Amino acid sequence: SLDVTNNDAQTSHSTAVLPGLINISSFVPSFDDFEAATKTSLAAGFTYNAFLPQTVNGSTITDLDSLADAIGSASSAAYSDYSLYIAASETNVEEAAEAADSAGALFIPFNDFVKSKVSSISAHFASWPESKPIITDAKATDLASVLLLASLHNRSIHITNVSFKEDLSLIKMAKEKKLQVTCDVSVYSLFLTREDFPKLPFLPTKEDQDALWEGLADVDCFSIGVLPTVVSKTVNNKVAPGLGVSDALPLLFSAVKDGKLTIEDITKRFHDNPVKIFRIPKQDAVVEIDLDRSLKNLDLSPFKNNKLRGFVERVSLHGETACLDGAILSTSAVGKHEIAPRGRFGSVTGSVPQSPVLN
Amino acid sequence: SLDVTNNDAQTSHSTAVLPGLINISSFVPSFDDFEAATKTSLAAGFTYNAFLPQTVNGSTITDLDSLADAIGSASSAAYSDYSLYIAASETNVEEAAEAADSAGALFIPFNDFVKSKVSSISAHFASWPESKPIITDAKATDLASVLLLASLHNRSIHITNVSFKEDLSLIKMAKEKKLQVTCDVSVYSLFLTREDFPKLPFLPTKEDQDALWEGLADVDCFSIGVLPTVVSKTVNNKVAPGLGVSDALPLLFSAVKDGKLTIEDITKRFHDNPVKIFRIPKQDAVVEIDLDRSLKNLDLSPFKNNKLRGFVERVSLHGETACLDGAILSTSAVGKHEIAPRGRFGSVTGSVPQSPVLN
Ligand SMILES: [Zn+2]
Ligand SMILES: [Zn+2]
Ligand SMILES: [Zn+2]
Ligand SMILES: [Zn+2]
Ligand SMILES: [Zn+2]
Ligand SMILES: [Zn+2]
Ligand SMILES: [Zn+2]
Ligand SMILES: [Zn+2]
Numbered sequence: 259s260l261d262v263t264n265n266d267a268q269t270s271h272s273t274a275v276l277p278g279l280i281n282i283s284s285f286v287p288s289f290d291d292f293e294a295a296t297k298t299s300l301a302a303g304f305t306y307n308a309f310l311p312q313t314v315n316g317s318t319i320t321d322l323d324s325l326a327d328a329i330g331s332a333s334s335a336a337y338s339d340y341s342l343y344i345a346a347s348e349t350n351v352e353e354a355a356e357a358a359d360s361a362g363a364l365f366i367p368f369n370d371f372v373k374s375k376v377s378s379i380s381a382h383f384a385s386w387p388e389s390k391p392i393i394t395d396a397k398a399t400d401l402a403s404v405l406l407l408a409s410l411h412n413r414s415i416h417i418t419n420v421s422f423k424e425d426l427s428l429i430k431m432a433k434e435k436k437l438q439v440t441c442d443v444s445v446y447s448l449f450l451t452r453e454d455f456p457k458l459p460f461l462p463t464k465e466d467q468d469a470l471w472e473g474l475a476d477v478d479c480f481s482i483g484v485l486p487t488v489v490s491k492t493v494n495n496k497v498a499p500g501l502g503v504s505d506a507l508p509l510l511f512s513a514v515k516d517g518k519l520t521i522e523d524i525t526k527r528f529h530d531n532p533v534k535i536f537r538i539p540k541q542d543a544v545v546e547i548d549l550d551r552s553l554k555n556l557d558l559s560p561f562k563n564n565k566l567r568g569f570v571e572r573v574s575l576h577g578e579t580a581c582l583d584g585a586i587l588s589t590s591a592v593g594k595h596e597i598a599p600r601g602r603f604g605s606v607t608g609s610v611p612q613s614p615v616l617n
Numbered sequence: 618s619l620d621v622t623n624n625d626a627q628t629s630h631s632t633a634v635l636p637g638l639i640n641i642s643s644f645v646p647s648f649d650d651f652e653a654a655t656k657t658s659l660a661a662g663f664t665y666n667a668f669l670p671q672t673v674n675g676s677t678i679t680d681l682d683s684l685a686d687a688i689g690s691a692s693s694a695a696y697s698d699y700s701l702y703i704a705a706s707e708t709n710v711e712e713a714a715e716a717a718d719s720a721g722a723l724f725i726p727f728n729d730f731v732k733s734k735v736s737s738i739s740a741h742f743a744s745w746p747e748s749k750p751i752i753t754d755a756k757a758t759d760l761a762s763v764l765l766l767a768s769l770h771n772r773s774i775h776i777t778n779v780s781f782k783e784d785l786s787l788i789k790m791a792k793e794k795k796l797q798v799t800c801d802v803s804v805y806s807l808f809l810t811r812e813d814f815p816k817l818p819f820l821p822t823k824e825d826q827d828a829l830w831e832g833l834a835d836v837d838c839f840s841i842g843v844l845p846t847v848v849s850k851t852v853n854n855k856v857a858p859g860l861g862v863s864d865a866l867p868l869l870f871s872a873v874k875d876g877k878l879t880i881e882d883i884t885k886r887f888h889d890n891p892v893k894i895f896r897i898p899k900q901d902a903v904v905e906i907d908l909d910r911s912l913k914n915l916d917l918s919p920f921k922n923n924k925l926r927g928f929v930e931r932v933s934l935h936g937e938t939a940c941l942d943g944a945i946l947s948t949s950a951v952g953k954h955e956i957a958p959r960g961r962f963g964s965v966t967g968s969v970p971q972s973p974v975l976n
Contacts, residue, residue, distance in 0.1 A: 376761050377783045380790075402735050402762035409768070410790050424736045431739070431769050 271550045274511075276525055278305030278543025278575060280532040281503065282442065283393075283418050283483040284340075287314045289328050291499035292335035296593055298500030299338050300581050303507055303570045304528075305543035306596070307338050308362045308536060310484070311345035314497060317370055319344050321353035325360055329595055336593030337586060338575070339541060343393065345370070346386075348378045355385040362597050363416075363536060366394035366404065376403060383411035390598065391536050393418050401425050405432050405439060414438040416535055419483050421447050421462045423469035430476045440535050442479035442527070443470050445506045446486055448513070450560060457492055460485070471518065478535065480527040482506055490558045498558060505559045508568035511549055537598030546572040630909045633870075635884055637664030637902025637934060639891040640862065641801065642752075642777050642842040643699075646673045648687050650858035651694035655952055657859030658697050659940045662866055662929045664902035665955070666697050667721045667895060669843070670704035673856060676729055678703050680712035684719055688954055695952030696945060697934070698900060702752065704729070707737045714744040721956050722775075722895060725753035725763065735762060742770035749957065750895050752777050760784050764791050764798060773797040775894055778842050780806050780821045782828035789835045799894050801838035801886070802829050804865045805845055807872070809919060816851055819844070830877065837894065839886040841865055849917045857917060864918045867927035870908055896957030905931040 284307035286295045292309075299307055309332070311319035319325050319342060328342050341362030344354050347370055354364060364386045366379060386392060393416040396404045401417065405428070408415035420426050420441045432439045448470060452461040462470060470477070486502025506528075513519040532538060551569035556562040573581040580588045643666035645654045651668075658666055668691070670678035678684050678701060687701050700721030703713050706729055713723060723745045725738060745751060752775040755763045760776065764787070767774035779785050779800045791798045807829060811820045821829060829836070845861025865887075872878040891897060910928035915921040932940040939947045 374783060375758050376787055380787070399734050399758050399762045402765045403758045404761075406761045406765035406768070406791075409765070410794050424733060428735055428739070432765075435769050 271548050273571075274521055274547045274549055276303065276521070276545045276547065277529045278541050278545055278573070279303045279507075279528040280306040280308070280536075280538060281482055282308050282479055282532045282536060283481045284309045285312070285482075285484045285487055285501075286499055287487070287497050289313060289318070289331045292332045292340075293337065293591065295499035295503075296335070296337040296340065296591075297586050298503050300573055300575070300586060300588075301570060301584050302500075302503045303545040303547065303573060304503060305338050305541055305545070305573060305575050305580075306538060307336070307340045308538075309340060309342045311343045311365050312367065312484070317345035317347065317367055319361075320347055320350050322357035322360065325357045329360065332593070333591070333595060335591050337580070337588055337591055338593045339543075339596045340593050341536075341538075341595065341597045346379070346382045348372070348374065351378065351381045351385050354382065355387065358387045358390050360597070361390065363391040363393050366392065366396070368394060368396045368400045368404075375400070376407070379404060380407050380411070383407050383413050388413070391416060395419055397422065397425055401428060405429075405437060408439065409437050412438075414440070414535075416478075417441040418481055419444050419447070419485060420470070420477070421460060421466060423462075423466045426469055426473045426476060430473060433476060440478040440531070441476070442481040443477045444481050444483045444485040444502075445509055446482075446489060446502060446560075449509050450489065455489070455493070455560075458489060460488065474519075474523070477527065478531045480506070480510070480524070486559075489560055493560060494558050496558055501558060504553065505556060505561050505566055507547065507570070508553055508566035509561065511547070511568040512564075512566065515549075539596045539598070541575070541596075542577055543573070543575045545570055630907050632930075633880055633906045633908060635662065635880070635904045635906065636888045637900050637904055637932070638662045638866075638887040639665040639667070639895075639897060640841055641667050641838055641891045641895060642840045643668045644671070644841075644843045644846055644860075645858055646846070646856050648672060648677070648690045651691045651699075652696065652950065654858035654862075655694070655696040655699065655950075656945050657862050659932055659934070659945060659947075660929060660943050661859075661862045662904040662906065662932060663862060664697050664900055664904070664932065664934050664939075665897060666695070666699045667897075668699060668701045670702045670724050671726065671843070676704035676706065676726055678720075679706055679709050681716035681719065684716045688719065691952070692950070692954060694950050696939065696947055696950055697952045698902075698955045699952050700895075700897075700954065700956045705738070705741045707731070707733065710737065710740045710744050713741065714746065717746045717749050719956070720749065722750040722752050725751065725755070727753060727755045727759045727763075734759070735766070738763060739766050739770070742766050742772055747772070750775060754778055756781065756784055760787060764788075764796060767798065768796050771797075773799070773894075775837075776800040777840055778803050778806070778844060779829070779836070780819065780825060782821075782825045785828055785832045785835060789832060792835060799837040799890070800835070801840040802836045803840050803842045803844040803861075804868055805841075805848065805861060805919075808868050809848065814848070814852070814919075817848060819847065833878075833882070836886065837890045839865070839869070839883070845918075848919055852919060853917050855917055860917060863912065864915055864920050864925055866906065866929070867912055867925035868920065870906070870927040871923075871925065874908075898955045898957070900934070900955075901936055902932070902934045904929055 343365040344361040346366045482502045640663045702724040703720040705725045841861045
């Protein structure tokens with residue numbers, strides 16, 4: 259296993275070697291930000307970014323044309339491997355399905371659905387190809403609703419950014435009844451509460467956060483998502499590419515130090531399970547982390563005063579060192595558009611066909 | 618079968634003989650209205666009323682105390698047999714379950730649930746005894762949500778007052794996937810549209826109404842419910858006990874004349890299926906209807922100018938003629954509190970134990 263912690267004799271630093279990590283809900287403020295976002299990602303240990311179809315302007319990728327445009331922008335700018343999701347809307351059932359072959363997944367942004375939610379989301383479930391994942395940010399009643407629709411259509415569904423106790427227990431109950439549901443929790447939700455930021459109602463309360471930690475067995479993936487961006491926008495009135503990426507691993511390693519998590523827990527949720535759930539092609543990517551070295555340049559992070567430790571010293575991608583001591587060595591956009599090939603989509607718990615090695 | 622239409626030789630009138638009909642969602646403006654409501658019901662062919670736990674003051678029956686009070690009021694005033702539902706709320710999970718033995722069913726009024734809908738309704742599903750029915754007025758996303766919860770808890774659920782195409786197709790899909798769901802449509806929804814009453818958004822559109830007629834195979838019961846009361850309140854600014862009861866059968870018989878329905882369709886949905894779904898004890902009750910005789914005294918009905926025909930000439934209950942030519946013959950409140958005994962609750966489609974003859 260790559261998940262080992264060694265004591266570096268020469269420096270007395272603890273190091274960890276992980277496979278290249280996967281950001282399953284990467285957010286860019288605009289599609290001009292792929293270079294900045296992927297460089298920040300790479301330096302933070304994330305060698306694969308699955309980009310959300312939303313920018314600060316709302317849902318932007320909604321059909322094959324807009325998806326192709328975004329892939330074009332990313333292909334000339336990405337320093338990590340990547341894919342892009344397409345956003346479901348009340349009116350694009352056919353267009354979304356037409357674009358499925360080029361998309362990483364269908365993303366259902368629940369706030370975009372105002373009326374006839376049930377029938378239009380049901381239509382997406384009926385049209386979107388079975389071999390391709392579906393991911394949604396549904397909460398509360400919407401979550402229950404989308405779980406029913408997934409079940410009625412015999413489809414897998416991934417719930418992203420689970421923040422509340424109620425939602426995690428519903429997912430747990432659904433899993434116990436063998437519904438094909440997986441979920442992720444944003445790293446920020448494990449370390450920030452509404453009590454810390456009363457102006458941010460989308461953050462978990464302390465009680466919710468305790469439930470997320472206690473229910474970690476049912477959390478299949480960790481994510482970054484839009485939460486760090488929304489926090490920074492509210493707190494700093496500033497948005498930038500790659501927010502929440504640099505502090506993610508150091509925050510989780512701090513929990514490892516506190517005995518709340520193992521490194522295996524991190525690898526499973528930021529690599530192994532994302533690969534299975536989103537059928538991400540195998541990457542030849544390795545990340546070496548110095549667990550004791552402290553981070554700098556976290557100006558927009560709410561954790562900038564926490565003296566976070568866990569510095570990514572080396573990242574290799576496609577057999578070459580892409581990042582060393584925080585500096586990007588790749589001199590061009592070496593990121594590849596890598597999406598799941600057509601084929602039957604398996605759930606995490608079911609038997610998952612091994613993803614082919616593409617490079 | 619009792620469902621026969623004869624030509625009455627002496628008068629040349631067509632008559633139908635039906636079993637005493639069952640109103641599964643009877644509404645009284647207040648609990649002082651049991652006498653008026655049950656007399657109107659009896660005269661209209663309904664020998665059993667399952668009363669909703671709401672009055673014009675909102676949810677009134679919410680625990681054993683309020684249920685016992687309402688049963689007390691009804692017992693001294695009811696001219697039909699009856700039961701009362703208890704209303705679920707965000708705070709009465711335990712109280713409701715405690716009162717289950719004396720209640721006809723648990724009614725989940727979705728508008729009463731504001732926050733933590735999913736977890737509190739889930740708690741009701743977990744606490745309410747399996748032998749007792751659950752009924753709800755959920756629509757749209759709430760409907761999908763409650764169907765999921767029923768499924769996760771392996772419970773039957775009855776959806777009342779289905780009004781929209783989207784909701785009926787969701788129920789149809791759920792039935793196809795063997796979820797234990799049944800539903801009813803209010804008679805008014807089959808004959809009034811939003812186009813007729815633009816101020817009443819809870820009425821089906823013409824398109825919805827067409828879907829209700831076309832999807833009648835998935836409509837297990839007919840109901841009356843609160844719809845006639847809400848229509849009268851908006852149109853006439855008046856509320857009275859028994860609204861919508863007198864015009865229900867004549868409206869349906871007009872559809873029989875138009876070839877859109879059979880008498881068997883009516884008996885199934887206003888007697889046979891209600892008995893099974895709500896496990897209503899067997900009644901010795903018979904209704905004789907003159908299909909050609911016209912109705913009077915429909916002042917508050919939106920159908921008062923339709924010259925409705927189908928006059929209930931005789932109703933017998935408990936072996937005696939209780940109503941003749943519209944006049945109540947019973948000289949006291951002969952209605953009995955009749956609820957399903959404890960035992961396993963079966964779905965309509967499953968094997969239903971024969972209800973015992975209690976009188
Ligand atoms: Zn297009
Ligand atoms: Zn990998
Ligand atoms: Zn070091
Ligand atoms: Zn490679
Ligand atoms: Zn009480
Ligand atoms: Zn009967
Ligand atoms: Zn006659
Ligand atoms: Zn009797």
